[in-house]
Amino acid sequence: MLIRSIEKFLREHDMAPTRFGRLAAQDPRFVLDLRMGREPRPETERRVEHFMNKYAESVHAG
Numbered sequence: 001m002l003i004r005s006i007e008k009f010l011r012e013h014d015m016a017p018t019r020f021g022r023l024a025a026q027d028p029r030f031v032l033d034l035r036m037g038r039e040p041r042p043e044t045e046r047r048v049e050h051f052m053n054k055y056a057e058s059v060h061a062g
Contacts, residue, residue: 002045003034009052013059024051 010020010031021030025040025048034040040048 002040002048003031005052006031006034006048009056013055023055024048 006020009015010017017031018028021028021032024030025044027033030040030048
């Protein structure tokens with residue numbers, strides 16, 4: 001489930017949900033909306049997963 005992956009990502013990277021939403025989905029309410037039951041479109045889900053993977057790679061590489 002996407003929200004579980006995002007919550008784990010937020011904890012691991014000490015990132016605010018609004019910052020994550022702006023960076024990953026261009027929507028500061030994205031995480032809050034997911035917490036309230038929003039279902040993202042498949043392309044949004046892929047884009048967010050891609051963001052998390054690239055962000056994690058850049059943190060570990062740097």
